[in-house]
Amino acid sequence: MVNTDTRSDRPARRGTPIPGTSSARGVPNLATRSQEHINDNPLMPPIVDGKAVFDLDSGKYLKLWQGPQHPGITGNMSLELVVCGDEIVECKTHVGYLHRGFEKLMERRSYIQCFPIVCRIAVPEPDFNEYLFAATVEEIQGIEVPERAQWIRTLNLEMARLASFFMWMGGMAGAFGLGTQGQWTVTMRDYILDRFEELTGGRIYHMYMIPGGVRGDFPEGFTDRLRETIDTCEKTLQDVERTLFNNAVFKKRAKGLGVIHPDIVDQFGIVGPNARAAGFARDVRKDHPYLVYDQLDFEVVTHTDSDAYARAWVRLQEMYQSMDLIRQILDRMPAEGPFFTKLPNVLHWNVKPGHIYKKAECTRGEYGYYLNSDGSDKPRRIYVRGPSYTHAVSLMEHLSIGCNIADTAGLMVSLHTYPPEVER
Amino acid sequence: MSDQHTQTQISSAEVHEVFADLHTRYGVRGLEEKRADQAFVRTDRDEAVAVLTHLRDRHGYTHLAFLTAVDQIEEGRFELLYMLHNYELRHDLGVIVEIPREGDGCSMDTIHRMWPAAATYQRELREMFGIDFPGSPRLHEDFALEGWHDLPPMRKEFDTREYSERTYYARPGRTKTDTRQHMKDTIYPSEAETW
Amino acid sequence: MTQMILTKALYTVISLAVITNYALILIGTMARIRAKVQGRVGQPFYQPYIDIVKSNAKRTSISHGVMFFLGPVFRLAGGLGTYLFIPAIFGSVIFSNFSFSGDLLLMMYFIFFGQLGMALGAGESGHPHSAIGVARGLAQMTAFELPFVLSVVALAAQYGTLSITEIVAAQQGGFTHWAAFTNPLAMIAGMIAFLGMSGANPFSVVVAPQEIPIGPPTEMQSSFLGMLQTNRAIFNGAKMVLFMNLFWGGAAHENLLVAILIMVVKTFLIYLYVTIVGASFPRFKTEQSIRFFLGVPTVIGIAAVVLQMV
Amino acid sequence: MATADTQTRRYQEPGAPGNAAVVNPDPRTVTGPAGGTGQGDVQTVDGQLRILTEELKLANADLRSEDRGNFCDHPPEVIKPFRAFWENFLNWARSESLWILGFGTGCGAIELRPLMTSRFDMYQYGIQGRPTPRQSSVFVIGGYASVKTMKRIVRSYEQMQGPKFVLGLGSCTINGGMYWDSYNTVNRLDHYIPVDVYIAGCMPRPEALLAGFVKLKEMIKRGECEGANRYAENFEWYKANQKRIIKNWDMPDYNW
Amino acid sequence: MSLKDLVTPFSVWKRALEKPYTNRKPLDSRPGADRYRGFHINDVDKCIGCGTCESICQNEAIDLVPVEGRKTKHGDSGLRPKVDYGRCCWCALCVDICPTGSLGMSNEYVWVDSDPEVFRYVPGHDEKPWNACEKGYRRAEGYDLLEPKRVEMPMLDFSESQKSFVEMVQGYSKEQAMEEADRCIECGICIATCPAHMDVPAYIDAIRRDDLADGLRTVYEANPLPASCGRVCSHACEHVCAMKHKGEAISIRWLKRYIVDQIYANDYQQFLDAAAPENGRSVAIVGSGPGGLAAAYYLRLIGYAVTVYDANEAAGGMLRYGIPEYRLPYDQVDKDIEYIRSLGVTINQNVRIGADVSFQEIYDGNDAVFFSTGLSDPYALEIPGEDLRGVIPGLTILDEVTKGQKPDIGDSVVVVGGGNVAMDAARTSRRYGAEVTILYRRREVDMPADEEEIHESQGEGVTLITQAIPIRIEKGETRRLKLIWGKAEMVPDDRGGRPRPRLIEGSEEVIECDTIVPAIGQQADYKFLPEEIAGRLEFAKGMVTVNEFKQTGDTKIFAGGDIANRKRDAISAIANGHSAAKGIDIYLTNFAAGGRA
CATH class of the missing domain: 3.50.50.60 (FAD/NAD(P)-binding domain)
Incomplete structure (x- = not known):
């Protein structure tokens, strides 16, 4: 029934990468990673029935757990590694340490009661949850959000991206044992959080983009302080760029690490900077402009090396891009206007029946909410599509084969995964 | 704006073309156009994998954004939703497949050979909904839960609050007073209107 | 004779006490300096003392067997041995330790000895991260030993002796006499090897928190850890004094206090050098580290030796 | 769970007010096995009814036979503090050298990061992170604990060397927080491990965390943080509670 | 590995010469932002204990509890919210929804304790350091989860209404009713105040669900005359409505009327018991x-x-x-x-x-x-000239109109009184084409008539003279009668009641009119009771x-x-x-x- 050899008919991919740039280290295609290929490698275990078989008693292999309490793991999750010497021959990602059953909880909460909990789904970058939840509900209900609210939301999302990238940047340096930049960048993130706190009343969980608009306008003098903060951040980021991206040892570690071959990008559902570093100019902000992104000027950042260094570079450029976007937003947004539109009484709000999928470009790529409403006061189903889902589980399991134990942290971080959005 | 992004959005006609193709080949039905860039269709369980393959290989829907299920308990079925995306046309297409909730019928063909990442989704669906995907790797390993032996928690009949109260006791000592009852008790304790 | 032994014992105790306390304060201070580059204030300089007291004040501890217990003991012994056979201050009666009876070879043996002891203890703990850490540590040690040995050989050839005291003695009389300037190639090879020996970035492959938290001492706790912390101070002090003696003219002055001051300044700068490099670079992988040591520093070391031969 | 041979009735009726003492004994006041009244705890083994005594419960009656070995039932010892002055000095050292276990169990980990980096710099207060439980003295429970994490929390807590301290971060540790009705998160942390200080908030700001540490330091100096001994004294009670929620104890046989 | 890559990393040390980022005393120097969502505060005097905060809280972190020294009264349940910080997630939806605006959040955020039981308190009532905190989160201007304005009721224009007896209030359409019903927050404060204790939230909910049969059932549980009550009820409920603290009360009366209007009398049987x-x-x-x-x-x-x-x-x-x-x-x-x-x-x-x-x-x-x-029995004015022809009690006029007779009122009417009967009499007279003046002894705010009655009567062209005390009635010169009245001033009541009117001596004014309508109240008539039975009853x-x-x-x-x-x-x-x-x-x-x- 399924015709597997269809590649010749497949339409050309947009933004196809420059050929010959993928590294020799990358496992080219899942299809070619066949039994023979693996069995050729004496380090690799024999494969029986499509599964690797390890004789742990042989002394050749060692089972090694990284996480959940492990400084190299991006949060509360764990990797079950089977290593041969220093080389990883099998990796299983274990998640669920943070599973709170959000999707279930939302099914027994009214729509307004879902609003405070969605932001907890991705802790370091909660705003995309807020926005997408609000946007799906608004779209199903047919609520028009005032223009100023749209600008404020865009600003919020870009600030969130910037803050999240800052934390990631520190993590990237830290994954290779360099703590200095991490100390700076987390502080920069903190400065942005200060602005968030001023604007939204919350530091980590902003709970600001409520269906219908936002919960408050700018406080007095906010834009000036935000500009100042962005200037400070930019200066520090330049320092980080100079000392990290021109760092001999960092380059040695990151270049050639965890190459994602362009062919597997779609097979593994890879999105965001991970895909852009593989040469795909895909960005939801451009492809499906939401909020006011169609009124902002920016270019999609791409790279072709597709290794940890390329991904870090893409993210670095996107941080500058975010700063630029924040400045653009501050310059162009309407000076005043309503920021909230009337909702039905939220205490007994029955959202119209229907279903919709909305997505936005978070730091890790396509973040999406699927809302299925049956016309009652509670959602029938909300599905949260976090990009970490595929990146942290199947992609990580795929990429780590053949890596050094020492590289797992760097590889993991370079994929930029947040476990809470995997398990929700 | 860069010129690579000045491509036109998919037109409704193109969506209809894809739909017509799927309809004649596989009897796909129920086209719902939500937005210019998003539509949903429904297909039968037996045709689903063929439809997905066809979409991926002939129509450029190469990206599986997610796979999930919606519990339509009243109708005794799950709706599996395969959300596909076409980067060429910038179009989302949700393929909905209905399967029975109970018994042997609560299973679906695996698509991990088409999208290796789908294995994870299928593991989660088995754990959270109890949907079987024969042949999917590591299907019966724990995913988010560990040592779970109650109903699959995302099924509608599973009551999370009841489970929580039964399992993880809340801190005692809280009292609450019903406003209406309290006002009745203090303002009109013995009047005869509440029969 | 008895009196002589007692006097020597007293001197040793004093010398040990001074170096231990000095190294503890130095470690605390260096943590503050590292904090500075990270834009923060950092821990109090006396924090290492509290940490040691705290570790020893733990009420419970777990031992994984005799070797587990002996590991830190060996390590401490290695540290003491290293220190006690180098003259901390050249010409001082109190601080010359047992330098009369030790030479470079013995001292190198002690450096190894501690590592090996630790390897045994850590291996006994049964924790895979300990084992991996040990493997990495030994592998890297083998690698950095090579440039180190080469530079030592160059020095020995230059001065015609293996005795540290004599090497220091030969460097007296102005900084131009220091081996650093008379034999710069040996100094460079030696100082690069010293980076590896200190276990700071980019050669921190042994503890490597993001990779194998935290390597060999993973299972070490309570008083075992206390012992390791004490040793860390002594061993660090010993290494710095050693390199000061080898390349930087040692510390010597007729006034003991001035001599101590010289030692303090020199060792501080040596440690600062490690810190400066450590805060600027990430960590190599083990094989990268090995390749590194077997590359440029070894070549320089060989050059130094060859230069002496010629 | 696939209890092939053992069917156990729930041995405590939840929430029933008559059972309040069973459900919620204050670990600080309870001595001896406080887990249950003994009545109503019945199991069948191969169809034979059996009263489930406290010993049976502790003997992992709830667990699959192959899982029982994974469970440490050996109660820790209660270790009495030294005499006044000496203990005060040690307590001072303990309070000024707090090593946090680097285990971000929940959202709370996100605010530990600013705390341990330059903006708030916890090192200046003698606090630092430690990647192994063996060396750590403070366990910061970052909010909600899912059952899967709870298992690791218990393991890590037991691996820590006493005296050890627990900071409960955020509402979730106090009474379940916003996940009070989730099927996968515990509501009361003090049911499973002893907690020294709670910090209200969701998320608590780093300053609130610092305040928690300040409070913890004061308490340690006053000798009030005897969580490890409390755990040892009420070991059966804690174990019974842990076993009630954690059904799968299978873990790799080293640290985590 | 270029030389640059080896050298530039050392530039991190530039940072060592700069000021550290570290905040040395964050606890003292970093208060929460002005809008920070910290611990709850509550103006307990403003709060009415409606429990809306409790119902919106997704964490069930808020309980309404009785607090010491606070009595239940109409429009105030006497309960106050108690927050459990073992549950709260600081989303502040409770603050947003609070109809009275009493609830807020301070920007204080530090609360640590070793006892988990202490994290519960009644904001504003229990002594907390942040009670007086000025800063912190409040609902922003321009953002509101509740609609303060009621849906306007379609009414006949005054110019139209004063011409006929066609019902003035036209009733809500379905959309309007549902929109108005949507405003209800279901607090149930009104139930206690409604004399019949109708379950108002339940029937409003029925309107929202568009299940009018159910609404009718609910209504009939406590009120078998809803069609009438839905029009003329004195709606004490609306006076205590929680939404009134925010803006306008829910139009409870009109919503009740809406239910009844939508159901044919013939269908009642199939819906009701x-x-x-x-x-x-x-x-x-x-x-x-x-x-x-x-x-x-x-x-x-x-x-x-x-x-x-x-x-x-x-x-x-x-x-x-x-x-x-x-x-x-x-x-x-x-x-x-x-x-x-x-x-x-x-x-x-x-x-x-x-x-x-x-x-x-x-x-x-x-x-x-x-x-x-x-x-x-109407009360008499007890002034001279009351027995003159043309002095007709208000009730009599209304009675006659009902019976289909045209009352003999002439072209100009003076109504004495400020109650609903006075208004009705005045407006009825207006509909017969008379010029109408109302005399009332006290101020307009003191009038017992419904607000809208007063408003509508004025809209229909009735002149209202307040603080006017009738002195005597005489035969008129151009008209049938002449009413002499004096101005009153308000003096405080010694017994603590509302201010009383006192005649200002010598301030006499005259109105000529055809009819004077006393409408200052009525009394009962027990003559029908046999003496023996009347003896057993008590009267007060x-x-x-x-x-x-x-x-x-x-x-x-x-x-x-x-x-x-x-x-x-x-x-x-x-x-x-x-x-x-x-x-x-x-x-x-x-x-x-x-x-x-």
């Missing part, structure tokens, strides 16, 4: 006003044979004869009454007790008697004394309506009828000879 079969006992009811009808309805519903005796041609009492048609059309009164009649209640019209049939006869012939005869200030089951001194006799309660409105009478029905049932079932028990 049928009457139980007769149980062999009978109850006589004297007076077919709201009290009597309510009692009749509930007694019939549970199986009593009910006979109503009424002196007028048509049932309804004051609903029909005291309220003009433009406010309450007669077909609406009929709708209510016909349904009650359809359950098997016998209503004997044109029967005057004491004249056509003796009270004793009724008393002896039934197991119990409920009387609710209302206030029929013209009212029959009854217990809470509306039982009088004679165990068989129950009384209600205006003669037994001070509120003197339809809904109170209905409530009395309801209570009496319950009392009669309890009495007959358990205590009367031959009782079923």
Whole structure:
């Protein structure tokens, strides 16, 4: 029934990468990673029935757990590694340490009661949850959000991206044992959080983009302080760029690490900077402009090396891009206007029946909410599509084969995964 | 704006073309156009994998954004939703497949050979909904839960609050007073209107 | 004779006490300096003392067997041995330790000895991260030993002796006499090897928190850890004094206090050098580290030796 | 769970007010096995009814036979503090050298990061992170604990060397927080491990965390943080509670 | 590995020469932002304990609890929210939704304790360091989860309305009703205040669900005259409505009316409970006003044979004869009454007790008697000239109009009084083309009439003169009558009541008019009671004394309506009828000879 050899008919991919740039280290295609290929490698275990078989008693292999309490793991999750010497021959990602059953909880909460909990789904970058939840509900209900609210939301999302990238940047340096930049960048993130706190009343969980608009306008003098903060951040980021991206040892570690071959990008559902570093100019902000992104000027950042260094570079450029976007937003947004539109009484709000999928470009790529409403006061189903889902589980399991134990942290971080959005 | 992004959005006609193709080949039905860039269709369980393959290989829907299920308990079925995306046309297409909730019928063909990442989704669906995907790797390993032996928690009949109260006791000592009852008790304790 | 032994014992105790306390304060201070580059204030300089007291004040501890217990003991012994056979201050009666009876070879043996002891203890703990850490540590040690040995050989050839005291003695009389300037190639090879020996970035492959938290001492706790912390101070002090003696003219002055001051300044700068490099670079992988040591520093070391031969 | 041979009735009726003492004994006041009244705890083994005594419960009656070995039932010892002055000095050292276990169990980990980096710099207060439980003295429970994490929390807590301290971060540790009705998160942390200080908030700001540490330091100096001994004294009670929620104890046989 | 890559990393040390980022004393120097969502504060005097915060909280972190020293009263449940910080997630939705705006959040955020039980408190009541905190989160201007404005009721234009007796209030459409119903926050504060304790939130919810049958059922549980009440109820509920603290109260009355308007009388039977079969006992009811009808309805519903005796041609009492048609059309009164009649209640019209049939006869012939005869004797102005022709009591005018007679009022009318009867009389007169002036002794705010009545009467061109005390009536020169009145000043009441008017000596003014309508209240007429029975009853200030089951001194006799309660409105009478029905049932079932028990 399924015709597997269809590649010749497949339409050309947009933004196809420059050929010959993928590294020799990358496992080219899942299809070619066949039994023979693996069995050729004496380090690799024999494969029986499509599964690797390890004789742990042989002394050749060692089972090694990284996480959940492990400084190299991006949060509360764990990797079950089977290593041969220093080389990883099998990796299983274990998640669920943070599973709170959000999707279930939302099914027994009214729509307004879902609003405070969605932001907890991705802790370091909660705003995309807020926005997408609000946007799906608004779209199903047919609520028009005032223009100023749209600008404020865009600003919020870009600030969130910037803050999240800052934390990631520190993590990237830290994954290779360099703590200095991490100390700076987390502080920069903190400065942005200060602005968030001023604007939204919350530091980590902003709970600001409520269906219908936002919960408050700018406080007095906010834009000036935000500009100042962005200037400070930019200066520090330049320092980080100079000392990290021109760092001999960092380059040695990151270049050639965890190459994602362009062919597997779609097979593994890879999105965001991970895909852009593989040469795909895909960005939801451009492809499906939401909020006011169609009124902002920016270019999609791409790279072709597709290794940890390329991904870090893409993210670095996107941080500058975010700063630029924040400045653009501050310059162009309407000076005043309503920021909230009337909702039905939220205490007994029955959202119209229907279903919709909305997505936005978070730091890790396509973040999406699927809302299925049956016309009652509670959602029938909300599905949260976090990009970490595929990146942290199947992609990580795929990429780590053949890596050094020492590289797992760097590889993991370079994929930029947040476990809470995997398990929700 | 860069010129690579000045491509036109998919037109409704193109969506209809894809739909017509799927309809004649596989009897796909129920086209719902939500937005210019998003539509949903429904297909039968037996045709689903063929439809997905066809979409991926002939129509450029190469990206599986997610796979999930919606519990339509009243109708005794799950709706599996395969959300596909076409980067060429910038179009989302949700393929909905209905399967029975109970018994042997609560299973679906695996698509991990088409999208290796789908294995994870299928593991989660088995754990959270109890949907079987024969042949999917590591299907019966724990995913988010560990040592779970109650109903699959995302099924509608599973009551999370009841489970929580039964399992993880809340801190005692809280009292609450019903406003209406309290006002009745203090303002009109013995009047005869509440029969 | 008895009196002589007692006097020597007293001197040793004093010398040990001074170096231990000095190294503890130095470690605390260096943590503050590292904090500075990270834009923060950092821990109090006396924090290492509290940490040691705290570790020893733990009420419970777990031992994984005799070797587990002996590991830190060996390590401490290695540290003491290293220190006690180098003259901390050249010409001082109190601080010359047992330098009369030790030479470079013995001292190198002690450096190894501690590592090996630790390897045994850590291996006994049964924790895979300990084992991996040990493997990495030994592998890297083998690698950095090579440039180190080469530079030592160059020095020995230059001065015609293996005795540290004599090497220091030969460097007296102005900084131009220091081996650093008379034999710069040996100094460079030696100082690069010293980076590896200190276990700071980019050669921190042994503890490597993001990779194998935290390597060999993973299972070490309570008083075992206390012992390791004490040793860390002594061993660090010993290494710095050693390199000061080898390349930087040692510390010597007729006034003991001035001599101590010289030692303090020199060792501080040596440690600062490690810190400066450590805060600027990430960590190599083990094989990268090995390749590194077997590359440029070894070549320089060989050059130094060859230069002496010629 | 696939209890092939053992069917156990729930041995405590939840929430029933008559059972309040069973459900919620204050670990600080309870001595001896406080887990249950003994009545109503019945199991069948191969169809034979059996009263489930406290010993049976502790003997992992709830667990699959192959899982029982994974469970440490050996109660820790209660270790009495030294005499006044000496203990005060040690307590001072303990309070000024707090090593946090680097285990971000929940959202709370996100605010530990600013705390341990330059903006708030916890090192200046003698606090630092430690990647192994063996060396750590403070366990910061970052909010909600899912059952899967709870298992690791218990393991890590037991691996820590006493005296050890627990900071409960955020509402979730106090009474379940916003996940009070989730099927996968515990509501009361003090049911499973002893907690020294709670910090209200969701998320608590780093300053609130610092305040928690300040409070913890004061308490340690006053000798009030005897969580490890409390755990040892009420070991059966804690174990019974842990076993009630954690059904799968299978873990790799080293640290985590 | 270029040289640059080896050298540039060292530039991190540049940072070492700069000021550290570290905040040395963050606890002191970093207060929460001005809008920070910290710990809750509550202005407990402003708070009414409506519990909306409790219902929006997704964490169930808020409990309403009684607090010391706070009494329950109308419009204030006396409960206050208690927050559990073991649950709270600081989303501040409770602050956003709080209708009174009493709830807020301070920007304080530090609370650490070793005892997990302490993290619960009643904001504003329990002593907390942040109680006086000025900063912190408040609902922003321009953001509101609740709609403060009610849906405007379509009304006849004043120019139109003053011409005819067509009902002025036109009623909500479905969309309007649903929109208005949507505003309700379901706090239920109103239930206590409604004399009949109708379950207002429940029937408003039924409107939202568009399940009007259910709404009707709910309404009939406490009020068998909804078509009438939905128009003329004094809506005490709306005065205590929590939404009133935010803006306008929910239009509870109009929503009730909406339910009834949407259902044909013929359909009532299929939605409402049928009457139980007769149980062999009978109850006589004297007076077919709201009290009597309510009692009749509930007694019939549970199986009593009910006979109503009424002196007028048509049932309804004051609903029909005291309220003009433009406010309450007669077909609406009929709708209510016909349904009650359809359950098997016998209503004997044109029967005057004491004249056509003796009270004793009724008393002896039934197991119990409920009387609710209302206030029929108008108070006199007690000023000279009151007996002149052209002085017509307000009630008389309304009565005549109902009976289809054109009242003899001439071209100009002066109404004395500030109650609803005064307004009705004035506006009725206006509809007959008269120039109308209302004289009232106190200020406008003191007027007992409904606000909208006052507003509408002025809209229809009625002149209102306040603080005017009539002094005497004389024969007029150009007109039939001349009213001399004096200006009043308000003096504080020594006993703490509302300020009292005092005549300013020498401030006499004159109005000439054709008719003077005194409408300053009425009193009861007990002449129909035989002396022997009257002797057993107790009276106080013209009212029959009854217990809470509306039982009088004679165990068989129950009384209600205006003669037994001070509120003197339809809904109170209905409530009395309801209570009496319950009392009669309890009495007959358990205590009367031959009782079923």
